[in-house]
Amino acid sequence: MSDEIRLIEVKEEIFADNRKVADDLRASLQKEKTFLLNLMASPGSGKTSLIVKTIAGLSSEIRLGVIEADIDSMVDAETVVKAGVPAVQLRTGGFCHVDASMVNKGLEGLAVEDLDLVILENVGNLVCPAEFDTGAHKNAMILSVPEGDDKPLKYPLMFSICDVLIVNKLDYMEFSDFNLEKMRERVLRLNPDIKIIPVSCRTGEGIENWLEWLRLVSGQFAVGSGR
Amino acid sequence: MHELPVIEKILKVVLAHAAKHRVKRVVAIHLEVGELSDLEEQWMQHYFDHLSKGSRAEKARLVIERIPARLQCAQCHETFLFVTVSDEGNVCPVCAATDCRLIAGQGYFIKNLEAL
Ligand SMILES: Nc1nc2c(ncn2[C@@H]2O[C@H](COP(=O)(O)OP(=O)(O)OP(=O)(O)O)[C@@H](O)[C@H]2O)c(=O)[nH]1
Ligand SMILES: [Mg+2]
Ligand SMILES: [Zn+2]
Numbered sequence: 001m002s003d004e005i006r007l008i009e010v011k012e013e014i015f016a017d018n019r020k021v022a023d024d025l026r027a028s029l030q031k032e033k034t035f036l037l038n039l040m041a042s043p044g045s046g047k048t049s050l051i052v053k054t055i056a057g058l059s060s061e062i063r064l065g066v067i068e069a070d071i072d073s074m075v076d077a078e079t080v081v082k083a084g085v086p087a088v089q090l091r092t093g094g095f096c097h098v099d100a101s102m103v104n105k106g107l108e109g110l111a112v113e114d115l116d117l118v119i120l121e122n123v124g125n126l127v128c129p130a131e132f133d134t135g136a137h138k139n140a141m142i143l144s145v146p147e148g149d150d151k152p153l154k155y156p157l158m159f160s161i162c163d164v165l166i167v168n169k170l171d172y173m174e175f176s177d178f179n180l181e182k183m184r185e186r187v188l189r190l191n192p193d194i195k196i197i198p199v200s201c202r203t204g205e206g207i208e209n210w211l212e213w214l215r216l217v218s219g220q221f222a223v224g225s226g227r
Numbered sequence: 228m229h230e231l232p233v234i235e236k237i238l239k240v241v242l243a244h245a246a247k248h249r250v251k252r253v254v255a256i257h258l259e260v261g262e263l264s265d266l267e268e269q270w271m272q273h274y275f276d277h278l279s280k281g282s283r284a285e286k287a288r289l290v291i292e293r294i295p296a297r298l299q300c301a302q303c304h305e306t307f308l309f310v311t312v313s314d315e316g317n318v319c320p321v322c323a324a325t326d327c328r329l330i331a332g333q334g335y336f337i338k339n340l341e342a343l
Pocket of ligand 1: 041042043044045046047048049050070076124168169170171172199200201202203
């Protein structure tokens, strides 16, 4: 009887297939000249508010669509549609993150060929979404002032995978001990390439800087746009 | 928080290898998990026990090795251990630069199986 224990080599990355789906999605969207932005943040940090501001600022020049993944409620999708752009609500079934095949599903509900930019409002949490490639061309995150300037210390992975960090609720600064310089230093120790943009969705302060960044990155795919 | 989808994937990969190698029973599964990946080892085993019932991997033990997070200096490219939750750490030990990239400490990797 050969009841001896055998060692079988596996050597497989668990998320390798998600990465493959994500890479394919990125490539096919690029071919369609549709830019996908993955927006991540804690609940209530201002994701939907920033999307609404973005629609107000860009929808006359860029054709926008939105995928809402935040919990199974239509509230955010309805807000976005009211702001005047197509939106789909993903059924995440209580999932803590969005992966690339879920994004593929969501995109089926949008006429991607007619869109220049799709923003994915990811599930509100600074932990899980950082581990899943969504197929986005850029990752963005929001940290809002009331959350505190120590978040880069507590959620290093999220800060390390983002291309841009929007610091929202600047208008709240006077009620808070949030130290922007200190936060900046903490973030750069994890990710020296990240672009940091302080804004207030309430007062509109800094929103133009955000729109400028978004125009620049999403314009990469547009041909003959003069950019 | 996402132990469940991770375990579903692990089980799928493990059962595929178990079938390919015609094993009777999987006894242990050796995993590498990044230190910064958010998961509870107890919950992983719990979910695994539940999902693997009736399969060749039923009662297999998850042996999890946490892989430490590492930074790379953006100036001189030295790599060093990431010190979690600290303002004093994360300084390049060679050139004292503070702009660093996180280069390791995330992800899930199945190394091998022990099987009968
Ligand atoms: N003071 C202040 N409040 C803001 C600002 N931006 C958003 N808010 C408020 O913060 C609350 C949450 O904003 P949302 O845009 O819904 O945030 P969210 O991240 O989409 O929230 P969830 O989808 O529920 O996780 C709302 O009451 C907003 O009015 C800001 O710049 N300043
Ligand atoms: Mg929202
Ligand atoms: Zn160095």
